Amino acid sequence: MGVMKEFNRDSLGFIERVHRDYGDIVWSRFLYVPALFLYHPNEIEYVLATNAKNFVKAMTLRSNFFQRLVGNGLLTSEGEEWKRQRRLTSPAFHRHRIANYADTMVNYTRRMTATWQDGETRDAHQDMMRLTLEIVVRCLFSADVSNDVDHVGETLKQLVKPFASQATLKWILNNRLPTPQHLQFNRQVKKIDEVVYRIITERRAHADDAGDLLSMMLKARDEDGSQMSDQQLRDEVMTLFLAGHETTALTLAWTWFLLGSNPDAEKKFHAELDEVIGEHEPTFEDLPRLKFTEQIVKESMRLYPPAYGLGREAINDCEIGGYPVPAGTQVFVFQWVTQRDPRFFDEPQAFKPERWTEEFEARLPRYAYFPFGGGPRACVGASFAMMEMILVLATIGQRFRLELVRDHPVAVYPAMSLRPKDGVKVTVRQKIR
């Protein structure tokens, strides 16, 4: 079994223990598959950036299950195909283009909080999940006002459920079997496919730029003039749904938890909002002045990185930190451990947004902090996500304080991404003006 059992029983405890007991470079094995755990920024940089061309995504990402959902989208494709897709998709995420989405982000947040009552108890994790899904669906399909779009959101919620269960691995391994769950999964993917393809066909018929992510991807031309096929567009749309909402929602949920547990930081957060936003609706132009809110988000992703580990597979034999690494080795790096390493962060377990000064960032080894990954496969949506998280926090925080419900334990649950086990229960307090 190698370390399979220990890893499955308590993945976070296991990867911490291994680092403590064996150091920065650790050999291991899952069943018959050799695995290497790397904890030091130098080696992390080597795998993700400097020698990235010798690595593909780890085998865990190559399951049928994943394939059926996101096909050959950016997250999963490799080689020339990935390069072309990245070239075609990146422009849609440039800073000046994503500015258009700021209003959507604020409006949807406002719509969510419109029904909030002073004193009511809510689950901030669930609220943030719903919100970020609506936002990413709208940013992709802003021009489509049909119910179809809401329908996509609803179906997606059902679809990603299997990821939530501890049994993910089993689910993935068994996904060729025609069990009721798998049949239902296939039916739901088909339903979304139909809607997405219909929207693509309609958009192709009307060539005008709707300003949303889909039109940008539809318009994008490669150097040789070629464009994305319907299938590629579909795969990218599904990838953006999947990659673009849970990670953001989790950071927001963890941030509410951290603010609720750190009264000084929370006070400073509200003081910044009062000063910068006051009574007006938050806008894109406010972002550069929401400095402390940005520091909060960075610190939140340090302590609770939604992507708490990344995996790669070596294509050819290579050498890492002086050790020979044969082709086929699965290499893992863990934001969860390295971002709490006392060699790089003083009081590593403490929530200290103030640490994120320009001088500190300039001093920090590049791969001591990598919530968005790094190198060529770094998150394409990082600026989009930062903008979204800051605007959502500002829009909610402008009118409300979220007080943690006492006696509701918040524990980490490492599923596909790092979730709060039983949500983040909060009492909503309307701010008095």
Ligand code: HEM
């Ligand atoms: C807090 C929010 C987010 C976090 C922490 C996050 C994290 C990451 C990480 C760590 C990777 C690299 C995976 C690897 O190297 O194996 C990644 C890739 C990716 N992310 Fe994000 N992400 C976030 C938000 C978003 C958003 C909002 C979008 C899109 C709307 C997005 C789209 C993608 C895509 C398409 C990739 C694949 C890029 C490629 O391989 O070329 N992400 N993300």
